[in-house]
Amino acid sequence: MPKEQAVLDVEDVSIAYESSQGSVKAVTDVFLKLMPGGILGLVGESGSGKSTLASGIMHLLKGSAHLVSGHIRVNGQDVYAMDPKLLRKFRWDRMSMVFQSAMTVLNPVMTIEEQMADIFLAHRPRMSKGEIQDRSRSLLNMVHIADKHAKSYPHELSGGMKQRIVIAMALALEPDLVIMDEPTTALDVVVQRSILDQIKALQKERRFSVLFISHDFSLVAEIASTVAVMYAGKIVEVSESQGLTQNDLHHHPYTVGLMRAIPRLTHEDVEIEGIAGNPPNLVELPSGCAYHPRCPLATTICENISPELQAVQRRLIACHYFDPKMRGEFSHVF
């Protein structure tokens, strides 16, 4: 039986920014795999490299950011091996992205309709004006936007509407991979809920694969089948979202911290714990495991050696604590 091809295959990818203090790695040795129809969640604090990785996958790194090493394959095709012309055709057709800031990704001086039409003009040159219009309208209807808004300018629409329009635009060419970079972060909870439900429904109906990026652990755990946790540019844990509870100790300490930070309204005594300390400065990363200054389990080995991802009961965790060989180092916790 031939192995099913991954929609997204991120292999050992490192991305760096050039700064006055030298090269700063925002993404380090990341492996990710997303199978057709799957939803992979990517969680991490601000500045952990999630968005950089997303731009990297889209081959849209700006400024001094650049791919240092590794391969990014979408549908088996290396995104960085394509010439610019092919890349332009490939992007949006096979992989698209819902940007973090729906408020600012629409051109303020063009109508929604014109901006949607641009997608088809660039990718489907044979489509007639009428077909483009019909298709744009049906896309808008798909995200519950009335036809009359097609002729609106972005400033005439609410934030939620803009976000839904951006989602509709991302799905316009029925791509295999849709990267959603904090698609609901800028919205209030009610709108957030309705958009999330729409994304779920659309995904179920059309079976595209989603890389869902968020800093909100509960959101990701709800929508994604697999969750990858990112810390300081590294994936520190990959696990299935089913059965994720804070009582399960078989998680990276950072994941545990993230889960504890979720407010639980159903519980009697509401106790929210934050993670002590701040996300590290990427310019001066802590030695060894980048999380050790904030980690309750940290010991000398954590300060010196950076842990690798390894299988722990159907999960991948990068933490010495779960390494049987390192058991001795953690005698203080046992």
Place this chain on the structure above:
Amino acid sequence: MRYLMQKVVFFLVSLWAAMTLNFVLPRMLPGNPALAMFAKFQGQLNPEALRALKLEFGFSNQPVWLQYLNYLKNMLTLHWGLSYTYFPTPVLTVIEHSLPWTLGLVGITTLIAVVLGTILGIYIAWRRNGILDTTLPVSTMFLQAMPYFWTGTLLLFLFAFRYHWFPLGHAYSPNVMPGWNTPFVMSVLRHSILPAITIFLGSASGWIIGMRNNMINTLGEDYVVFAEAKGVSNWRLMTRYAARNAILPQITSFALAMGLIVSGSILTEEVFSYPGIGFQLTNAVLSQDLPLIQSAFLIIAVAVLLVNILVDFLYIRLDPRVGTRGGVK
């Protein structure tokens, strides 16, 4: 519509303010233009003629508010009186003969500077850190830093006085017949090149650098990256997404710069003895030609205000965010 009405009302109020200032300021000038004027005719005019002249010029012993009302009426009905300098030519005729030269020279040159500067700005921002991007802003800034009259004098000295490539002044050679014939048109063009270069060098840099900076800001906007991701072609990305947004502040600067352009042209016309409205204005001020000063100032004020209101109207067409909902509520 409310936005339009606001702009029209603003235009009318500014026009009124300009006209009123125009009435007040010359009357506050030291010296008495009336005496200077009549001194010119001492001994040649009999009392009746003098009286008739006084009436003709609008000198009267009426109370100021009545003079003011008469002035407003005369201005609006184009009864701008007689010029002292070119007596007895009506001011309107003097202006009719000088305004087209200014419009032709300053108007066309400014238009070229704005259009060319904007296009260059778009291009060098798109090819950021290219050769043009590193050289053009600095070199044009250097040229713009020189005042109009200095650039003008320098060009005049080099290319007209030293090398005789271009005439020393005036709008056309006295040897040609004004009219739509080739020698005249060629002469006008030859005479306009140096002053045009002066005005162009004095203003181009602002448009290039202004547009470049707007463009660089716009290129960093999310909607440009999003459009790139959508697969929009480079040309469309540059024009419809980036330049289309970057040009908006440029249009505002154009309206604001109008006053500077006019004053700059006064100096240029003076250096090149170009018979435009600026040249006439300087002459009029020197000879205390009150009606001509007033009229020239009025024309300039109206020109600046007109350009401003045109820009406002243009803005409505260009930026959907303006006007439709009244902006900030």
